[in-house]
Structures are given as structure tokens and as C-alpha cells.
Amino acid sequence: MDFAFTPEQRALKDSARSLAEERIAPIAAQADESGRVHTGLMEILAESRLLRYTVPEGYGGYGIRVINLCIIREELARVSAQADTNFIMQGLGSFPITLGGSHEQKAFYLPPIARGESIAAFALTEPHAGSDVLSMTTDAAPDGDEWALNGRKKFISQAGDADTYTVFAKTDPGQGSRSLSAFIVEQGTPGFDDSQRLELMAPHAIGEPVFDNCRIPQGNLIGERGQGLRLALGTLDTFRTTVAAAAVGMGQAAYESALDFARNRTMFGQQLSNFQATQFKLADMAVSLDAARLLAYRAAWLKDSGQEIVIKEASFAKLFATEAAARIVNEAVQIHGGAGLQKGSRVERLYREVRALTIYEGTSEIQRQTIARQLLS
Numbered sequence: 034m035d036f037a038f039t040p041e042q043r044a045l046k047d048s049a050r051s052l053a054e055e056r057i058a059p060i061a062a063q064a065d066e067s068g069r070v071h072t073g074l075m076e077i078l079a080e081s082r083l084l085r086y087t088v089p090e091g092y093g094g095y096g097i098r099v100i101n102l103c104i105i106r107e108e109l110a111r112v113s114a115q116a117d118t119n120f121i122m123q124g125l126g127s128f129p130i131t132l133g134g135s136h137e138q139k140a141f142y143l144p145p146i147a148r149g150e151s152i153a154a155f156a157l158t159e160p161h162a163g164s165d166v167l168s169m170t171t172d173a174a175p176d177g178d179e180w181a182l183n184g185r186k187k188f189i190s191q192a193g194d195a196d197t198y199t200v201f202a203k204t205d206p207g208q209g210s211r212s213l214s215a216f217i218v219e220q221g222t223p224g225f226d227d228s229q230r231l232e233l234m235a236p237h238a239i240g241e242p243v244f245d246n247c248r249i250p251q252g253n254l255i256g257e258r259g260q261g262l263r264l265a266l267g268t269l270d271t272f273r274t275t276v277a278a279a280a281v282g283m284g285q286a287a288y289e290s291a292l293d294f295a296r297n298r299t300m301f302g303q304q305l306s307n308f309q310a311t312q313f314k315l316a317d318m319a320v321s322l323d324a325a326r327l328l329a330y331r332a333a334w335l336k337d338s339g340q341e342i343v344i345k346e347a348s349f350a351k352l353f354a355t356e357a358a359a360r361i362v363n364e365a366v367q368i369h370g371g372a373g374l375q376k377g378s379r380v381e382r383l384y385r386e387v388r389a390l391t392i393y394e395g396t397s398e399i400q401r402q403t404i405a406r407q408l409l410s
């Protein structure tokens with residue numbers, strides 16, 4: 034048993050932390066509240082070459098290792114939710130191509146994503162199909178040497194700012210797990226309108242793209258017809274663990290803020306941190322953080338070691354870490370008293386930002402369902 038990072042992983046963590054603290058933190062509040070992909074932030078991520086960890090070797094990337102993605106997400110999310118999203122969406126948005134695309138598709142689309150010159154998005158969810166993916170109604174029909182796409186997606190991160198979308202659509206209704214196919218759709222394709230944005234309680238670059246007889250070449254099909262669900266689930270299974278790492282980063286930021294505040298706030302003639310009630314809160318936060326971190330990195334390590342069955346462990350990590358982070362942030366706000374509610378304070382922003390993590394990439398209820406299925410099978 035060895036619970037330590039390798040020297041390379043340690044070096045990656047240190048460089049991601051320096052980048053986050055020195056270059057991202059100064060613009061984090063502004064970027065996080067912008068609700069758009071922040072150009073300055075993307076430039077920093079591109080220059081730092083961190084985006085290359087989201088793309089395989091041979092196509093402009095350093096290769097995809099879930100532990101590396103977790104290390105980077107934890108450090109970015111500790112200072113900026115948007116930096117974390119911008120980083121990971123390059124991987125999530127392009128992974129269906131990595132997983133099932135042809136050499137030509139990979140060679141054309143992945144290198145600009147690794148360099149940050151092309152922004153990626155992953156379009157699965159629809160207004161009436163979230164957890165129940167197979168009830169989607171966006172369809173794609175072959176027409177000559179093209180596909181015609183019709184329908185509407187919802188809650189698509191980076192929509193409106195993205196250049197390369199991987200889009201899931203129904204090609205074979207009634208075929209169950211083989212009813213979906215995956216496609217590449219480029220921004221600006223006639224019949225594709227990604228201008229409609231959504232406003233969330235914590236601003237997030239997100240939108241509701243529409244396909245109205247959107248025609249794309251036959252060659253934009255990823256993999257084979259009917260493989261869409263496999264590619265979508267394969268992508269989510271790989272990236273789910275990294276959501277846990279982002280939650281750890283946000284929880285860590287809240288914990289550090291609470292610790293600092295409790296040490297410096299005086300009341301009744303002493304520091305807030307002298308009261309046992311505060312100490313117990315801090316202790317619970319630290320224990321939850323450690324447990325969340327261990328679950329996240331265990332699931333990442335299992336995946337990178339080539340273990341086939343990590344679905345349960347990835348769901349353990351996502352479920353526990355995102356719910357723990359929400360509790361930690363909530364307690365951190367409580368420790369700050371009124372100051373924790375003040376717009377612009379670190380914990381106020383975290384309180385809004387952490388909420389999405391128990392919802393996207395499989396809600397907590399879906400994680401519990403997945404775990405229970407594994408236990409009972």
C-alpha cells in the first residue's frame with residue numbers, strides 16, 4: 034500500500050497550485066461571475082499547457098490519466114470554479130472523439146483543443162431528458178452524404194463559446210442501448226444555433242443549443258452508428274471521478290477560509306477558534322475532506338491501473354465528495370457569520386458554486402442507484 038503521489042504527480046500538483054494562486058486567483062472572482070468562457074483564463078490554461086492533460090498522446094496531448102486530471106481539478110477548483118470547468122470541458126467535450134473517433138477525426142479536432150485554440154462542449158442533456166438519457170428526442174437522419182439533426186439540448190457547458198461540440202442524437206429509435214449515435218458539430222454550421230444562454234445561481238458558461246435541419250457531413254459520425262450511448266457513458270465513467278476531485282478543491286478552499294476566519298475573529302474576549310463548537314466543526318470538515326480525497330484518488334488510481342470495474346468506486350467518490358463539499362461550504366459560511374453572506378466573499382461564491390456538483394454528471398440519486406445496482410447484482 035502506498036498513499037503517496039509519485040515525484041511527477043507531486044510536481045504537477047505544485048505547478049498547478051502555483052499557477053492557480055499566482056495567475057488565476059487575481060482574476061478568479063471576475064471570471065467566475067462572468068457566465069462566459071473567460072478569454073484571459075483560457076489563455077492562462079493554454080499557456081501553462083495544462084490543457085494537454087485532457088488529450089491523448091500523439092494528438093497534441095500528454096495522455097489522459099485520471100489521477101492527473103484529479104490533481105489539476107483539485108487545484109483549479111480551490112481558486113476558481115470557472116478555471117476548473119474550462120479545463121475539464123476540453124477533456125469531457127472531446128473524449129467521445131478520443132474514445133471512438135477515427136485517426137482523421139482525432140488528428141483534426143484534438144490538437145487545437147489541447148492547445149486551447151478550440152473550445153470543446155459535450156451535448157447530451159435535453160429539456161426533457163437529463164438522468165433518463167434514452168428519452169432524448171434530438172434525432173439525426175441520414176440524407177445522401179449528410180446527416181440532418183433536429184432537436185434541442187439544455188444545460189450544455191460552454192455552449193455559445195465552444196467551437197467543437199460532441200452531440201448525442203437518436204438515430205435508431207426503439208433500439209434501446211443502440212438507439213443513439215454521437216456526432217461532431219462545429220460552431221457556425223447552418224441550422225445550428227448556440228446563441229441561447231442560461232443563467233444559473235452561480236454564473237456558468239452554459240446554454241441551450243438548437244438544431245434545426247442542421248446538416249453535417251457523414252464523416253462527422255463518431256465511431257459507428259448506434260454507439261452513442263456507449264461513448265457517452267464511457268466518457269462520463271472516466272470523468273465522474275474528477276468531479277469528486279473538484280469538490281475536494283472547493284471544500285479545501287472553504288475549510289481554509291473557515292480556519293483563517295476562526296483564528297482571527299475575536300468575540301467574548303477570545304478567538305472564535307477557542308470555542309469547542311467551532312473546533313468540532315473544523316474537525317468534521319477536515320475528516321470529510323480527507324475521506325473525500327481518499328475516495329477520489331482511489332477511484333482515479335483504479336481507473337488508471339486498468340481495472341475494469343471502477344463504476345462503483347467512481348460513484349462512491351462522486352457521491353461522497355460532492356455532498357461532503359456542500360456540507361463543508363455550508364459550515365464555512367456559518368463560521369463566517371454575516372460576513373459569509375456578503376457578496377464577493379470567497380465562501381459566498383463557493384456556496385453558490387458547489388451546488389451544481391451534486392447535480393451534473395449524474396445526480397446524487399443516480400450515483401446511489403448505480404451503487405445499489407452494483408451491490409445487488
Ligand SMILES: Cc1cc2nc3c(=O)[nH]c(=O)nc-3n(C[C@H](O)[C@H](O)[C@H](O)COP(=O)(O)OP(=O)(O)OC[C@H]3O[C@@H](n4cnc5c(N)ncnc54)[C@H](O)[C@@H]3O)c2cc1C
Pocket residue numbers: 154155156157158160161162163164165187188189190191233237239389392393394395396397398399402
Ligand atoms: C452546471 C451544470 C453543467 C452542466 N453541463 C452539462 C454539459 O456540459 N453537458 C450535458 O449534456 N449536460 C450538462 N448538465 C446537465 C446535467 O448533467 C443534468 O442536469 C443532470 O444529468 C440531471 O438532469 P436534469 O437536470 O434533467 O434532472 P432530472 O433528470 O429531471 O432529475 C430531477 C430529479 O429527479 C431525480 N431522479 C432522477 N432519477 C431518479 C430516480 N430513479 N429515483 C429518484 N430520483 C431520481 C434526480 O436525482 C433529480 O433530483 C449540466 C448541469 C449543470 C447544473
